[in-house]
Amino acid sequence: MATIRDVAKRAGVSIATVSRVLNNVGHPVRESTRQRVLEAARELNFSPNDLAKSLLRGRTATIGLLVPDISNTYYADILSGVEAVASERQLVVLLGNTNRDRERQVRYLRVFQEKRVDGVILAGGDTEHGVEPGSLAESGLKIIWIGYGAPGIPAIHPDNEGGAMEATRLLVALGHRAIGCITGPPESNSSRARFVGYRRVLQEAGLPLRPEWVTSGGFRPEGGYEAVRRIFRSGHGERPTALFVANDQMAIGALRAFQELGLRVPEDVAVVSFDDVPIARFLRPALTTVAIAGADLGRQAMEMLFEFLDTGRPPASRQLTTRLVVRESSGGPVGTLQA
Amino acid sequence: MATIRDVAKRAGVSIATVSRVLNNVGHPVRESTRQRVLEAARELNFSPNDLAKSLLRGRTATIGLLVPDISNTYYADILSGVEAVASERQLVVLLGNTNRDRERQVRYLRVFQEKRVDGVILAGGDTEHGVEPGSLAESGLKIIWIGYGAPGIPAIHPDNEGGAMEATRLLVALGHRAIGCITGPPESNSSRARFVGYRRVLQEAGLPLRPEWVTSGGFRPEGGYEAVRRIFRSGHGERPTALFVANDQMAIGALRAFQELGLRVPEDVAVVSFDDVPIARFLRPALTTVAIAGADLGRQAMEMLFEFLDTGRPPASRQLTTRLVVRESSGGPVGTLQA
DNA sequence: TTGTACGCGTTATCAC
DNA sequence: GTGATAACGCGTACAA
Numbered sequence: 252m253a254t255i256r257d258v259a260k261r262a263g264v265s266i267a268t269v270s271r272v273l274n275n276v277g278h279p280v281r282e283s284t285r286q287r288v289l290e291a292a293r294e295l296n297f298s299p300n301d302l303a304k305s306l307l308r309g310r311t312a313t314i315g316l317l318v319p320d321i322s323n324t325y326y327a328d329i330l331s332g333v334e335a336v337a338s339e340r341q342l343v344v345l346l347g348n349t350n351r352d353r354e355r356q357v358r359y360l361r362v363f364q365e366k367r368v369d370g371v372i373l374a375g376g377d378t379e380h381g382v383e384p385g386s387l388a389e390s391g392l393k394i395i396w397i398g399y400g401a402p403g404i405p406a407i408h409p410d411n412e413g414g415a416m417e418a419t420r421l422l423v424a425l426g427h428r429a430i431g432c433i434t435g436p437p438e439s440n441s442s443r444a445r446f447v448g449y450r451r452v453l454q455e456a457g458l459p460l461r462p463e464w465v466t467s468g469g470f471r472p473e474g475g476y477e478a479v480r481r482i483f484r485s486g487h488g489e490r491p492t493a494l495f496v497a498n499d500q501m502a503i504g505a506l507r508a509f510q511e512l513g514l515r516v517p518e519d520v521a522v523v524s525f526d527d528v529p530i531a532r533f534l535r536p537a538l539t540t541v542a543i544a545g546a547d548l549g550r551q552a553m554e555m556l557f558e559f560l561d562t563g564r565p566p567a568s569r570q571l572t573t574r575l576v577v578r579e580s581s582g583g584p585v586g587t588l589q590a
Numbered sequence: 591m592a593t594i595r596d597v598a599k600r601a602g603v604s605i606a607t608v609s610r611v612l613n614n615v616g617h618p619v620r621e622s623t624r625q626r627v628l629e630a631a632r633e634l635n636f637s638p639n640d641l642a643k644s645l646l647r648g649r650t651a652t653i654g655l656l657v658p659d660i661s662n663t664y665y666a667d668i669l670s671g672v673e674a675v676a677s678e679r680q681l682v683v684l685l686g687n688t689n690r691d692r693e694r695q696v697r698y699l700r701v702f703q704e705k706r707v708d709g710v711i712l713a714g715g716d717t718e719h720g721v722e723p724g725s726l727a728e729s730g731l732k733i734i735w736i737g738y739g740a741p742g743i744p745a746i747h748p749d750n751e752g753g754a755m756e757a758t759r760l761l762v763a764l765g766h767r768a769i770g771c772i773t774g775p776p777e778s779n780s781s782r783a784r785f786v787g788y789r790r791v792l793q794e795a796g797l798p799l800r801p802e803w804v805t806s807g808g809f810r811p812e813g814g815y816e817a818v819r820r821i822f823r824s825g826h827g828e829r830p831t832a833l834f835v836a837n838d839q840m841a842i843g844a845l846r847a848f849q850e851l852g853l854r855v856p857e858d859v860a861v862v863s864f865d866d867v868p869i870a871r872f873l874r875p876a877l878t879t880v881a882i883a884g885a886d887l888g889r890q891a892m893e894m895l896f897e898f899l900d901t902g903r904p905p906a907s908r909q910l911t912t913r914l915v916v917r918e919s920s921g922g923p924v925g926t927l928q929a
Numbered sequence: 930t931t932g933t934a935c936g937c938g939t940t941a942t943c944a945c
Numbered sequence: 946g947t948g949a950t951a952a953c954g955c956g957t958a959c960a961a
Binding site: 252306320343348389530 | 635701759
């Protein structure tokens with residue numbers, strides 16, 4: 252591969268002149284030599300070595316993005332948003348897929364650091380398998396955390412609590428007074444926030460929080476299925492007329508359980524969930540659910556990272572507003588559809 | 591950021607010794623000095639600068655991946671497969687999203703080259719907006735093309751023709767003799783290959799290719815919708831009893847059109863399509879469709895690239911076998927379900 | 930207007 | 946066992 256020296260030799264000038272021509276720096280160059288240099292570069296198919304530039308400059312115009320599972324549309328959307336904003340400012344994205352494996356996370360962070368990325372965006376790291384926040388702080392990397400970060404690490408996450416409140420308020424507004432909840436895994440911050448939102452609305456509305464109507468489904472479809480069977484098993488006395496389910500996956504399992512139990516959604520039980528996964532609108536009934544704009548999350552995270560890089564100071568953490576998408580599973584006012 | 595020189599100074603040795611210790615090369619080092627070096631490195635939180643290494647070695651352990659749209663699950667799956675294989679061999683993936691914009695493609699390829707990636711995987715570049723294959727050859731980059739590449743560029747693509755044959759053969763086996771086709775855009779290689787597969791099976795089976803039963807839907811839902819209305823409009827004489835639709839998107843539009851026309855799928859018309867997008871199984875009727883394993887495609891492309899890198903010679907192009915997923919839209923044997 | 934030479938942080942070669 | 950030092954390819958301060 253041709254170097255700047257080769258170009259200089261071919262054009263009969265020094266490498267300094269070549270550099271000045273090729274980088275269009277203000278430095279004056281005689282037009283005839285400029286042409287010679289340009290032609291020599293073209294003839295040699297010269298491509299400047301960015302490694303050398305980065306070594307010199309101390310910047311790589313590269314950021315690292317760490318996600319748990321890129322084939323999950325949520326993270327693909329985040330990546331899409333990150334890439335869009337990054338490329339506007341001529342940065343390139345180095346991608347790491349962790350499979351929620353802590354060792355892979357650590358390894359990728361090390362590689363990112365060795366490759367001297369300008370910054371890192373870390374998505375979905377706040378599970379029990381997640382990165383040790385302390386090690387991040389030490390690493391000296393400029394990091395934006397998508398999720399519930401640790402103190403001292405700038406973070407952005409969807410307003411899970413607010414979204415859950417909006418969803419639960421819809422059920423209250425429809426006239427439901429017996430509202431149960433299927434929560435996610437207790438170690439998930441998102442799950443806890445969603446539960447908190449649910450609980451707050453019950454309090455606001457003066458409705459009782461019935462422990463036997465609240466159970467965990469671990470964020471998975473089977474969990475949702477079993478949760479419904481627990482809550483609605485026969486001989487149980489009173490049953491909820493509506494359910495706030497902490498994610499769509501569990502709602503899918505719940506729908507199946509209701510079908511088997513001979514309960515109709517939304518006529519017998521209204522269901523509202525969270526995430527708005529792509530298939531939510533294709534289910535029968537189509538899910539009423541809280542949408543998180545993954546691409547927006549990615550875009551904003553990247554903007555935060557730019558702020559970090561430009562100012563050198565960690566930006567303030569943010570929340571991303573969610574949006575309730577009303578479809579079929581929530582039904583109409585109680586007493587209308589239930590008739 | 592601490593350099594090897596800082597570590598050397600702190601440990602009271604030369605940088606050569608530090609390098610030898612940290613890289614665990616066979617070179618003998620006194621145990622006590624080794625310990626001193628290790629401790630100094632730890633104290634300074636030393637992270638070796640991979641840019642310097644790469645500059646020296648001429649390799650970056652990085653590959654570039656170019657996709658048209660990363661939020662499309664097909665490409666997200668490809669990325670997932672590429673990353674999985676790459677990370678097994680400690681390579682990192684630099685991602686470029688082109689939005690099918692030729693300029694962005696060219697720009698990303700230039701950046702990849704300047705960053706001296708070891709190789710490039712190019713997905714979905716073979717549309718009318720695609721990269722000039724000639725410029726790729728000149729660039730000197732080692733490229734694997736996912737799709738119908740140009741001569742001289744190693745490529746891998748799904749066996750569209752074979753998949754279409756399998757799909758059409760199913761319809762024939764079910765007893766259909768009047769089989770229409772909704773094709774994709776004529777400039778798409780995949781679309782053409784799928785049509786060729788359809789046509790071959792008709793020939794094999796001695797069935798007529800009726801031009802009025804073949805029309806293009808441009809790969810989009812509205813196209814599928816309109817195509818059905820063209821083929822099935824009243825006063826048209828004979829109508830097909832089955833349809834091979836060149837992708838799921840168009841099949842979705844087609845289903846809607848059939849519904850409006852009062853035709854039942856699969857009882858009145860059997861439908862088989864291509865891609866197996868995630869929602870295919872959630873539609874009513876669930877689509878019988880040809881699945882492409884995107885992750886496999888990515889994995890194999892990355893393996894091909896490794897072969898390229900290891901041997902220095904472009905690997906032979908490949909095809910990836912598809913898989914027919916039989917669900918509801920194809921129906922049972924004609925005369926059974928149609929009864 | 931052009932050229933020389935240093936330094937970015939490594940690894941590897943050679944000498945001690 | 947250990948240490949200088951020459952690359953790798955580039956930008957730029959300084960000289961001319």
